[in-house]
Amino acid sequence: xxxxxxxxxxxxxxxxxxxxxxxxxxxxxxxxxxxxxxxxxxxxxxxxxxxxxxxxxxxxxxxxxxxxxxxxxxxxxxxxxxxxxxxxxxxxxxxxxxxxxxxxxxxxxxxxxxxxxxxxxxxxxxxxxxxxxxxxxxxxxxxxxxxxxxxxxxxxxxxxxxxxxxxxxxxxxxxxxxxxxxxxxxxxxxxxxxxxxxxxxxxxxxxxxxxxxxxxxxxxxxxxxxxxxxxxxxxxxxxxxxxxxxxxxxxxxxxxxxxxxxx
Amino acid sequence: xxxxxxxxxxxxxxxxxxxxxxxxxxxxxxxxxxxxxxxxxxxxxxxxxxxxxxxxxxxxxxxxxxxxxxxxxxxxxxxxxxxxxxxxxxxxxxxxxxxxxxxxxxxxxxxxxxxxxxxxxxxxxxxxxxxxxxxxxxxxxxxxxxxxxxxxxxxxxxxxxxxxxxxxxxxxxxxxxxxxxxxxxxxxxxxxxxxxxxxxxxxxxxxxxxxxxxxxxxxxxxxxxxxxxxxxxxxxxxxxxxxxxxxxxxxxxxxxxxxxxxxxxxxxxxxxxxxxxxxxxxxxxxxxxxxxxxxxxxxxxxxxxxxxxxxxxxxxxxxxxxxxxxxxxxxxxxxxxxxxxxxxxxxxxxxxxxxxxxxxxxxxxxxxxxxxxxxxxxxxxxxxxxxxxxxxxxxxxxxxxxxxxxxxxxxxxxxxxxxxxxxxxxxxxxxxxxx
Numbered sequence: 178x179x180x181x182x183x184x185x186x187x188x189x190x191x192x193x194x195x196x197x198x199x200x201x202x203x204x205x206x207x208x209x210x211x212x213x214x215x216x217x218x219x220x221x222x223x224x225x226x227x228x229x230x231x232x233x234x235x236x237x238x239x240x241x242x243x244x245x246x247x248x249x250x251x252x253x254x255x256x257x258x259x260x261x262x263x264x265x266x267x268x269x270x271x272x273x274x275x276x277x278x279x280x281x282x283x284x285x286x287x288x289x290x291x292x293x294x295x296x297x298x299x300x301x302x303x304x305x306x307x308x309x310x311x312x313x314x315x316x317x318x319x320x321x322x323x324x325x326x327x328x329x330x331x332x333x334x335x336x337x338x339x340x341x342x343x344x345x346x347x348x349x350x351x352x353x354x355x356x357x358x359x360x361x362x363x364x365x366x367x368x369x370x371x372x373x374x375x376x377x378x379x380x381x382x383x384x385x386x387x388x389x390x391x392x393x394x395x396x397x398x399x400x401x402x403x404x405x406x407x408x409x410x411x412x413x414x415x416x417x418x419x420x421x422x423x424x425x426x427x428x429x430x431x432x433x434x435x436x437x438x439x440x
Numbered sequence: 441x442x443x444x445x446x447x448x449x450x451x452x453x454x455x456x457x458x459x460x461x462x463x464x465x466x467x468x469x470x471x472x473x474x475x476x477x478x479x480x481x482x483x484x485x486x487x488x489x490x491x492x493x494x495x496x497x498x499x500x501x502x503x504x505x506x507x508x509x510x511x512x513x514x515x516x517x518x519x520x521x522x523x524x525x526x527x528x529x530x531x532x533x534x535x536x537x538x539x540x541x542x543x544x545x546x547x548x549x550x551x552x553x554x555x556x557x558x559x560x561x562x563x564x565x566x567x568x569x570x571x572x573x574x575x576x577x578x579x580x581x582x583x584x585x586x587x588x589x590x591x592x593x594x595x596x597x598x599x600x601x602x603x604x605x606x607x608x609x610x611x612x613x614x615x616x617x618x619x620x621x622x623x624x625x626x627x628x629x630x631x632x633x634x635x636x637x638x639x640x641x642x643x644x645x646x647x648x649x650x651x652x653x654x655x656x657x658x659x660x661x662x663x664x665x666x667x668x669x670x671x672x673x674x675x676x677x678x679x680x681x682x683x684x685x686x687x688x689x690x691x692x693x694x695x696x697x698x699x700x701x702x703x704x705x706x707x708x709x710x711x712x713x714x715x716x717x718x719x720x721x722x723x724x725x726x727x728x729x730x731x732x733x734x735x736x737x738x739x740x741x742x743x744x745x746x747x748x749x750x751x752x753x754x755x756x757x758x759x760x761x762x763x764x765x766x767x768x769x770x771x772x773x774x775x776x777x778x779x780x781x782x783x784x785x786x787x788x789x790x791x792x793x794x795x796x797x798x799x800x801x802x803x804x805x806x807x808x809x810x811x812x813x814x815x816x817x818x819x820x821x822x823x824x825x826x827x828x829x830x831x832x833x834x835x836x837x838x839x840x841x842x843x844x845x846x847x848x849x850x851x852x853x854x855x856x857x858x859x860x861x862x863x864x865x866x867x868x869x870x871x872x873x874x875x
Contacts, residue, residue: 260655261699262691301821311749313835317769319651320704321589322597326835328747333838342651343485346776350766350833351752395777396485397654410485411654438778 187393200383201421208375211248213434221354229310230287241293242394252293256367258387258414269380279303284312290359293369304333313395318345338359358393383421389414400436404428470512473519473566476794481777486654501649509642512565515540531634534822539635553634567639577617580797588831591814595827598715599708605633615811626757648700662692720842721821740851753804758855760806768802768829810856823850
């Protein structure tokens, strides 16, 4: 009996979902701010290739937790939350062109620049090495793995075919302090906060969607306070309604400093 | 008095005989071990400190896996499309039955229970790399559940071919505890290859389900109550609701089998042969007796210290002493959980309790010893350099040309014999080639 169920179910699964938004497009924006006393931010321990990596500069701060003077949190991810069984969102035509533009991840002064990246499946990722020392770019996420050798001044382009639910890590195995965060998704609806803590996701199909919040130092931000919204206890998701031609401003989102993990 | 003795002996018999019988022939049937390390990691990622997922989640994952994969004695495999199912290209149930269960002679007079007899001591009944010998071996035996394999003809994140697994079983892995099983028949090796794939797929599926726990919102993966004709109050469910319930159940079933297993895992296991990376012809100078051979070695040496970056990890001397503080992916999988640090053993004590092996750094290969784990054919070394080694820091080298890779193969193969016979401390530290 179970077998016959499965048969029917698998056929059902192949019926594709409509991908055109009839109801127009809208945007989502906001600003994430940390409230409270931050854990002490450690310096990177630069114990190899100092000549190329430091060139007499002092060791930089750990870039996994970058917070502005007003608590503005950099490199937090805001991403669409969709169970695999939920319909795929329509994709705005502007993203078609954007998808052809490579996302660049540079190795510069033995740091990954930028520290957090988002790209879509099929979109090129250009790995660069601007240093005078060799690196490798080891990307490990739940569904993807790439490990590219980068000689000095080398450039390599790669793409990913599988999407991930959560961001994964980029490390350089040669320089243990080097790390970055990467998110690969099928849909373009994700953003990373800038150094002012703000984010904006444009051209989301009008309708009701869930978005979730994540940072390397907190995981899913379950303790995030989003004014007028209830944040999911496990996946830190909120349900928003996007209206055609409008920008939904979530305002100032506050994260208690106590939810930041020390290590 | 006699009466009392008789009574006592009867009592003893009642208590002891079943106990003795049980001890004689039916030790408890072995069970697959739940991946508590993955669960702990998920809890630390999803939940607040100290919180755990309810125990029935673990029970349910166990139930789903038993329904689909059976037990160590009675393997099963989900072939939802019957004879047409693409799963048949991946493995055969007949092979699984031959490899699974206790050691015995099957109806055809062949040895069966091969996995338990030959593999489980190290790789564990579950294929979790945690057999009895595991903690004392270096490197640790492979934990199949991550779905990663080091030595194969396909690139990273592509599954090994049957031929790749066959080779490992027959040749063993030099420099590790993995012995050669060359005395097995072709059929027996085939059975073990399929069983390794079965344990891997089961383990991958388990990890996939654990990763989904946060999305369940307290609902089960598959709610069998939806199939009941009566509701919990004993009332008959009307036809319309029954149809809706059935649809919901089908959707749940599709997620668990169609998507998590079929699309996310099995699709990668179908025809990995298509993904085999090619090894192009070696230049003529690769031959030892070719006049330009020593030039090719020199070219390789220059790449080793320059463009190919080898020196960063394998060290100035090639002794594998360059970068010795990394971990492999099987360890990093839990060691990289937020809040865990290798320098602070107290931060990962709970992972060790849950069944993780003590973390040990991965040491780059000492290239002065002519032992090549992934095989010592030139084409094997070529693939290690071109593709990298999955689950380790060894990267792929897409910017090296075919000739450059062959030059490196040449140099690496010559390294063990460079300055052979000189006392160790007189080995010259290789001069860095200035470019």
